[in-house]
Amino acid sequence: MDKDWKGKPETLAIHTGHRRTPEGEHSEPLFLTSSYVFQDAEQAADRFAGRVEGNIYSRTGNPTVRIFEERLAALEGGERALGTASGMAAILSVCMGLLKAGDHVVVSQSVFGPSIALFQMLARFGVTTTFVRLDDNAAWEQACTPCTRLFFLETPSNPLGVLGDIAALAAIAHRHEALLVVDNTFCTPFLQQPLRLGADLVVHSATKYIDGQGRALGGAIVGREQLVTGEIFPFLRTAGPVMSPFNAWIFLKGLETLALRIRAHSETALAVANWLAAQPLVERVFYPYRPDHPQYALARAQQSAGGGVLSFALKDGDMACAFAFVNACCLMSRTANLGDTKSTITHPATTTHGRLSPEARRAGGVEDGLIRLSIGLEDRADLLYDLERGFAAVAARGGRS
Numbered sequence: 001m002d003k004d005w006k007g008k009p010e011t012l013a014i015h016t017g018h019r020r021t022p023e024g025e026h027s028e029p030l031f032l033t034s035s036y037v038f039q040d041a042e043q044a045a046d047r048f049a050g051r052v053e054g055n056i057y058s059r060t061g062n063p064t065v066r067i068f069e070e071r072l073a074a075l076e077g078g079e080r081a082l083g084t085a086s087g088m089a090a091i092l093s094v095c096m097g098l099l100k101a102g103d104h105v106v107v108s109q110s111v112f113g114p115s116i117a118l119f120q121m122l123a124r125f126g127v128t129t130t131f132v133r134l135d136d137n138a139a140w141e142q143a144c145t146p147c148t149r150l151f152f153l154e155t156p157s158n159p160l161g162v163l164g165d166i167a168a169l170a171a172i173a174h175r176h177e178a179l180l181v182v183d184n185t186f187c188t189p190f191l192q193q194p195l196r197l198g199a200d201l202v203v204h205s206a207t208k209y210i211d212g213q214g215r216a217l218g219g220a221i222v223g224r225e226q227l228v229t230g231e232i233f234p235f236l237r238t239a240g241p242v243m244s245p246f247n248a249w250i251f252l253k254g255l256e257t258l259a260l261r262i263r264a265h266s267e268t269a270l271a272v273a274n275w276l277a278a279q280p281l282v283e284r285v286f287y288p289y290r291p292d293h294p295q296y297a298l299a300r301a302q303q304s305a306g307g308g309v310l311s312f313a314l315k316d317g318d319m320a321c322a323f324a325f326v327n328a329c330c331l332m333s334r335t336a337n338l339g340d341t342k343s344t345i346t347h348p349a350t351t352t353h354g355r356l357s358p359e360a361r362r363a364g365g366v367e368d369g370l371i372r373l374s375i376g377l378e379d380r381a382d383l384l385y386d387l388e389r390g391f392a393a394v395a396a397r398g399g400r401s
């Protein structure tokens with residue numbers, strides 16, 4: 001192959017990063033080893049001194065993890081990626097690598113619950129946070145102070161599918177000499193590439209779509225060499241919240257089928273969203289790729305499909321209605337996880353968003369009658385049949401109690 005040849009993302013997801021060993025293995029090897037042997041004392045000295053690249057210890061680098069990192073970097077259009085022990089470890093490592101006491105960050109109020117809690121914990125170390133509405137660009141601008149170092153957001157948001165305008169928010173961040181970090185867990189690089197829209201760093205919970213089969217915990221950070229290797233890697237290699245080689249092997253195999261999976265998740269989710277919108281007991285459906293979404297144009301511009309997560313509000317639905325619906329479903333799993341081949345059903349107000357005060361929850365639009373679905377890879381008609389069980393249970397109750 002000529003050296004300038006660069007494959008399409010579907011090809012990169014299958015081939016990038018694997019340098020075959022003398023054993024001639026076809027599938028990527030799994031290096032379950034904590035340390036590495038040096039040819040002689042001189043080689044050990046050179047590697048420890050950083051004069052020569054090479055393996056030392058799996059906290060500082062592992063060949064299987066490296067395949068995953070090179071593959072994900074290629075897909076996100078980043079220079080360098082780092083695998084981490086979980087999605088939260090990725091976010092923590094970004095903060096520890098880039099922030100110091102006295103710094104300020106601006107964070108979307110609609111990020112994953114533990115991400116909010118993590119930024120609140122940073123106050124103990126002198127890093128302050130302002131939470132703003134994801135879709136209110138002026139609020140991001142107004143929140144900036146001379147100490148602002150980072151913007152952090154997820155788009156689309158969970159559970160209501162609100163979007164952040166990545167290009168616009170990157171421009172605002174850069175005007176204030178801050179960096180934009182985007183959690184791309186929901187879209188994956190096959191639906192959205194934040195770095196190409198101006199973001200400085202992407203983080204992932206690989207636990208979700210990158211694994212895609214609900215098996216392993218992991219995360220990743222992607223971006224420019226200078227940020228990732230220069231500023232974040234020193235924390236990661238020292239503190240050690242790194243990805244295990246076994247999990248890296250699962251995730252790099254997950255990347256090989258990710259394009260097919262995320263498109264199938266998205267197609268079924270759109271069909272389910274459209275079907276739900278036509279149900280008499282549904283008040284409203286929240287899905288970025290439906291024309292009734294207030295940011296539909298942005299969704300079409302920024303994402304190549306809507307993703308696998310959607311929510312809907314039951315008409316006049318209180319908590320008892322929502323519980324009746326959730327409890328009547330048999331095929332979809334009652335679990336808060338998402339991005340799995342198995343569809344899942346969640347009542348956000350009492351689970352993922354249960355720690356918020358009722359006022360904060362309602363202000364964020366998470367009503368008691370709201371139900372979230374993560375659409376898996378099952379047959380579409382079977383999923384609709386399961387949802388019909390939910391509607392039958394709500395109808396049998398005669399509406400609001």
Ligand SMILES: *Cc1c(COP(=O)(O)O)cnc(C)c1O
Pocket residue numbers: 086087088089112115154183185186204205206207208217218219
């Ligand atoms: C799950 C999730 C995380 C945290 O990832 P873990 O792997 O569970 O630590 C972060 N962001 C988003 C959007 C998530 O869904």
